[in-house]
Amino acid sequence: MIPFEYLRAGDPAEAVAAVAERPGAVFLGGGTNLVDHMKLGVAEPDMLVDVSRLPLDRVEETATGLRVGAAVRNSDLAAHPLVRERCPMLARALLSGASGQLRNAATTAGNLLQRTRCPYFQDVTTPCNKREPGSGCSAIGGYTRYHAILGASEQCVAVHPSDMAVAMVALDAVVIVLGPGGERALPLADLYRLPGDTPQRDTVLEHGELVTAVELPDLPFARRSAYRKVRDRTSYSFALVSVAAALDLDGGTVRDVRLALGGVAHKPWRAVLAEEELRGKPATEDAFRRAADAELAAARPLPGNEFKVPMARNTIVATLRDLTEEGR
Amino acid sequence: MDARITLRVDGRDRSLTVDTRTTLLDALRDHLSVTSPKKGCDHGQCGACTVLLDGRRVVSCLTFAVAHDGADVTTAEGLAEGGEPHPVQRAFLEQDGFQCGFCTPGQICSAVGMLEEVKAGHPSHVTDDLTGPVTLDDEEIRERLSGNLCRCGAYVNIVAALREEADS
Ligand SMILES: Cc1cc2nc3c(=O)[nH]c(=O)nc-3n(C[C@H](O)[C@H](O)[C@H](O)COP(=O)(O)OP(=O)(O)OC[C@H]3O[C@@H](n4cnc5c(N)ncnc54)[C@H](O)[C@@H]3O)c2cc1C
Ligand code: SF4
Ligand code: FES
Ligand code: FES
Numbered sequence: 001m002i003p004f005e006y007l008r009a010g011d012p013a014e015a016v017a018a019v020a021e022r023p024g025a026v027f028l029g030g031g032t033n034l035v036d037h038m039k040l041g042v043a044e045p046d047m048l049v050d051v052s053r054l055p056l057d058r059v060e061e062t063a064t065g066l067r068v069g070a071a072v073r074n075s076d077l078a079a080h081p082l083v084r085e086r087c088p089m090l091a092r093a094l095l096s097g098a099s100g101q102l103r104n105a106a107t108t109a110g111n112l113l114q115r116t117r118c119p120y121f122q123d124v125t126t127p128c129n130k131r132e133p134g135s136g137c138s139a140i141g142g143y144t145r146y147h148a149i150l151g152a153s154e155q156c157v158a159v160h161p162s163d164m165a166v167a168m169v170a171l172d173a174v175v176i177v178l179g180p181g182g183e184r185a186l187p188l189a190d191l192y193r194l195p196g197d198t199p200q201r202d203t204v205l206e207h208g209e210l211v212t213a214v215e216l217p218d219l220p221f222a223r224r225s226a227y228r229k230v231r232d233r234t235s236y237s238f239a240l241v242s243v244a245a246a247l248d249l250d251g252g253t254v255r256d257v258r259l260a261l262g263g264v265a266h267k268p269w270r271a272v273l274a275e276e277e278l279r280g281k282p283a284t285e286d287a288f289r290r291a292a293d294a295e296l297a298a299a300r301p302l303p304g305n306e307f308k309v310p311m312a313r314n315t316i317v318a319t320l321r322d323l324t325e326e327g328r
Numbered sequence: 329m330d331a332r333i334t335l336r337v338d339g340r341d342r343s344l345t346v347d348t349r350t351t352l353l354d355a356l357r358d359h360l361s362v363t364s365p366k367k368g369c370d371h372g373q374c375g376a377c378t379v380l381l382d383g384r385r386v387v388s389c390l391t392f393a394v395a396h397d398g399a400d401v402t403t404a405e406g407l408a409e410g411g412e413p414h415p416v417q418r419a420f421l422e423q424d425g426f427q428c429g430f431c432t433p434g435q436i437c438s439a440v441g442m443l444e445e446v447k448a449g450h451p452s453h454v455t456d457d458l459t460g461p462v463t464l465d466d467e468e469i470r471e472r473l474s475g476n477l478c479r480c481g482a483y484v485n486i487v488a489a490l491r492e493e494a495d496s
Contacts, residue, residue, distance in 0.1 A: 001349050003329050003347070003348070003349065004329065004348055004349070005329055005348065006329075006331060006348045006392070006394045006395065008395070008397075028395065030391070031390055031391045031392065031395070032372055032387075032390045032391075035351070035390045035391060035392065036371055036372060036390055039370065039371065040371075048348075048392075048395075050395055052395070075384075075445070075450070078450070078451070079445075079448070079449075079450040079451070081459070084451065084458040084459050085458075085459055088458055091451070091458055092453070092458070095451065095452055095453040095455075096453050098475070099375065099474060099475020099476075100385060100438065100441070100442060100445065100472055100473075100474075100475050101372075101375060101378055101385050101386050101387045101438060101441075101475045102372060102386075102387065102390075102475065104384045104385060104386050104441075105386045105387070105390070105391065234471075234474075235453065235470070235471050235474035236474040236475055
């Protein structure tokens with residue numbers, strides 16, 4: 001690890017200024033992803049600007065929903081009464097991620113901005129276009145069990161590992177960003193990039209841009225929502241496939257639906273095609289399957305992860321079926 | 329780059345100078361000779377280095393000591409009071425909750441933190457009713473302690489120890 005300077009930022013503006021003026025500076029949240037990557041030699045910052053103690057550690061009720069501060073810890077967000085009551089899929093997604101110890105440290109912004117990655121990215125002895133543009137992708141033709149089936153490129157097939165982000169994307173979350181030039185708000189769905197020819201960039205954020213909050217617009221029918229995560233072991237494991245869903249039923253008909261997938265793409269994947277297919281249809285397994293198929297028609301699995309396509313389809317159907325039964 | 333920090337470790341104020349690259353785990357073990365937190369994986373994957381940081385369980389290997397100037401750190405060693413083992417430590421002894429013991433200090437700190445989370449009403453991944461009360465049954469114990477691996481496979485007795493603690 002190269003030597004680095006440490007600064008505990010006093011306020012958001014100071015943090016932004018400190019990082020913006022120094023190319024090698026980065027923000028430090030709970031450190032559970034960044035410190036790991038520094039130890040592995042994957043990240044080599046020469047300055048850490050600690051934003052974990054900024055006064056951005058509150059969940060507030062606003063006129064339009066909830067505002068989650070960037071420094072709210074994952075465990076506190078999952079345990080928040082309003083989150084549990086109004087967005088069960090978000091509480092469930094958080095609780096399915098990492099371990100109790102890690103959730104106590106991990107912050108909301110750090111979770112969103114943990115690197116999109118794969119095991120080769122974390123192993124500096126192997127080629128990886130994301131870590132070292134142009135060096136090649138070790139996953140293509142290699143170990144692909146945890147890799148993408150949607151939206152990947154010839155350059156990179158890694159997935160974004162966050163569970164929380166999948167539920168937030170389904171909730172139409174908006175990220176508040178403070179940069180050297182001022183504040184901007186952008187839909188979480190637009191924060192992330194697909195790999196294309198520049199897999200080294202996970203998000204659209206510029207150097208020095210600080211996430212200060214995430215806004216969750218009120219979605220009354222999210223009270224009936226769920227998060228289902230399929231993994232290789234029962235607990236403390238990344239998703240092979242996950243589904244966040246909220247269902248609004250009018251009798252036996254789907255009035256509205258929110259659906260997002262994790263473990264399948266370079267970003268949390270909002271399943272807009274499936275949502276469109278489902279609106280106004282009867283809430284039956286057949287309809288759920290057709291909706292899943294509409295989304296997964298574009299799936300291009302790799303040799304070694306073909307299983308993810310039926311797994312994603314079945315997980316979508318099972319999650320929506322559970323939500324339908326829950327209301328009866 | 330060196331930094332001067334103060335940590336309150338197991339009830340004692342300790343001042344030390346650390347390179348900013350020093351993790352909290354290495355500061356405890358190598359600088360302060362507090363060796364109950366163990367280095368298993370050094371990458372957040374095993375829980376052997378778990379301590380209570382300002383009362384909450386965290387892995388000490390994925391955080392830099394310099395970020396915790398002024399913090400209160402409790403390790404398994406510091407849980408005992410007046411020469412008497414902490415009730416969770418006693419339960420591990422009574423239920424034979426370990427074999428080699430390498431994972432045990434982390435298991436115990438994790439368990440103590442976990443019991444506080446239950447007391448505060450926090451649900452887990454396996455809690456059926458997110459807004460209801462939590463009953464700490466075996467499934468809950470297993471899920472809530474899944475961040476602590478035991479290479480000896482003493483899980484059955486670890487769960488028994490915590491069931492004893494939960495029932496009392
Ligand atoms: C063993 C293990 C298992 C895990 N399992 C899961 C899992 O099952 N599901 C899951 O979802 N996650 C899992 N994780 C990942 C974990 O959720 C993330 O490491 C964590 O959420 C990152 O949050 P942090 O605050 O620690 O981020 P940090 O490590 O501090 O930061 C991550 C990135 O975000 C940047 N950053 C931090 N704060 C800000 C800000 N305010 N504005 C702009 N940039 C910022 C940092 O510069 C860095 O690039 C696991 C991690 C480990 C180590
Ligand atoms: S999938 Fe992406 S992150 Fe993984 S080796 Fe290929 S380029 Fe690197
Ligand atoms: S040594 Fe810290 S989690 Fe394994
Ligand atoms: S008792 Fe040996 S690792 Fe747990």
